[in-house]
Amino acid sequence: MIEFEDVTKRYPDGTVAVDKLSLQIPSGQITVFVGPSGCGKTTSLRMINRTIERTSGTISIDGDDVTSKDPVALRRGIGYVIQHAGLFPHKTVVDNVATVPKLLGWDKRKTRATAMELLERVGLDLKLAERYPAQLSGGQQQRVGVARALAADPAIMLMDEPFSAVDPIVRHQLQEELLRLQRDIGKTIVFVTHDIDEAIKLGDNVAVLRVGGKLAQFAPPAELLANPVDDFVRGFVGQDRGYRALTFVHPDELPIKPVPPDLVLDDDGVPVGWRADHEMLPLGAVFKQGDSLRAALDAVLTSPTGWGICVDDNGKAVGVVDQAIVAEALRS
Numbered sequence: 174m175i176e177f178e179d180v181t182k183r184y185p186d187g188t189v190a191v192d193k194l195s196l197q198i199p200s201g202q203i204t205v206f207v208g209p210s211g212c213g214k215t216t217s218l219r220m221i222n223r224t225i226e227r228t229s230g231t232i233s234i235d236g237d238d239v240t241s242k243d244p245v246a247l248r249r250g251i252g253y254v255i256q257h258a259g260l261f262p263h264k265t266v267v268d269n270v271a272t273v274p275k276l277l278g279w280d281k282r283k284t285r286a287t288a289m290e291l292l293e294r295v296g297l298d299l300k301l302a303e304r305y306p307a308q309l310s311g312g313q314q315q316r317v318g319v320a321r322a323l324a325a326d327p328a329i330m331l332m333d334e335p336f337s338a339v340d341p342i343v344r345h346q347l348q349e350e351l352l353r354l355q356r357d358i359g360k361t362i363v364f365v366t367h368d369i370d371e372a373i374k375l376g377d378n379v380a381v382l383r384v385g386g387k388l389a390q391f392a393p394p395a396e397l398l399a400n401p402v403d404d405f406v407r408g409f410v411g412q413d414r415g416y417r418a419l420t421f422v423h424p425d426e427l428p429i430k431p432v433p434p435d436l437v438l439d440d441d442g443v444p445v446g447w448r449a450d451h452e453m454l455p456l457g458a459v460f461k462q463g464d465s466l467r468a469a470l471d472a473v474l475t476s477p478t479g480w481g482i483c484v485d486d487n488g489k490a491v492g493v494v495d496q497a498i499v500a501e502a503l504r505s
């Protein structure tokens with residue numbers, strides 16, 4: 174656990190970037206710091222690895238005050254990913270990833286094997302391993318940045334707006350990859366973003382900060398959406414929080430209806446379209462039993478017939494739901 178107790182940062186010019194921040198960041202989970210520009214997110218993050226020193230208060234990792242540790246040793250045990258990846262331009266991709274293991278004196282073969290394995294894990298095509306950072310896209314560079322931060326297998330990863338500089342589609346992919354990776358690695362990740370949607374998607378817990386470096390609310394995303402503590406958090410979370418809260422409602426089983434005859438299936442039972450008078454209408458989104466109510470509602474809303482299609486793990490249609498079924502599930 175990383176614990177902030179009454180932590181304040183006042184810069185030499187008098188700016189109070191973080192004001193008496195107290196919170197507990199659980200191990201093995203993703204905790205997101207979110208808030209408007211200048212609210213002290215980056216300062217808070219960087220006080221953990223002491224690339225910025227706090228003015229007062231205590232930050233401890235598993236009970237040990239970070240100021241009791243040698244800063245260089247501390248930083249080696251904490252992965253750090255920043256916007257634009259911050260890769261070394263004169264080193265190849267694989268050498269970038271190998272930086273910390275080399276510093277730690279690992280043998281060459283083990284270092285290279287680990288670097289290649291990590292590149293694979295973050296979803297980078299291994300053909301790119303010998304390229305230089307400038308020869309990669311922004312999204313690819315961010316993957317290398319994540320692999321580099323993971324190289325020494327740190328228990329903690331600090332990620333400062335790591336996906337902000339890429340386009341929305343790549344950003345979505347990188348977010349999905351991070352969640353997939355985290356299911357395997359279970360690191361303590363502290364993630365900074367100014368984007369509340371990213372915070373809600375990635376965070377097990379979300380710390381909303383207000384300008385002046387004060388904590389407005391610290392809660393799991395579902396709680397934040399359902400019960401924002403004040404107008405600031407309500408405004409920051411956004412207008413459609415009721416709809417977005419559906420992401421966190423996972424009914425065990427929706428009462429699906431049989432597949433209607435106008436749903437056209439292929440030989441494997443996978444839906445291909447809706448039969449209309451003289452044409453075939455395209456499918457909307459589909460969902461699976463156990464998915465969120467948001468996924469089920471999305472399937473209903475995007476379907477040309479109003480029937481949202483439920484599929485099994487093989488993509489085979491198992492039934493349909495309509496708005497009434499989703500609305501009923503919401504009430505229960």
Ligand SMILES: Nc1ncnc2c1ncn2[C@@H]1O[C@H](COP(=O)(O)OP(=O)(O)OP(=O)(O)O)[C@@H](O)[C@H]1O
Binds near residue numbers: 188212214215216217
């Ligand atoms: N070296 C510094 N000297 C003086 N003030 C600073 C310094 N670094 C940051 N600040 C100020 O501290 C406050 C918090 O900055 P910080 O970078 O932590 O915010 P942030 O929430 O990460 O912002 P952004 O989302 O814009 O990156 C801001 O008012 C900023 O101007």
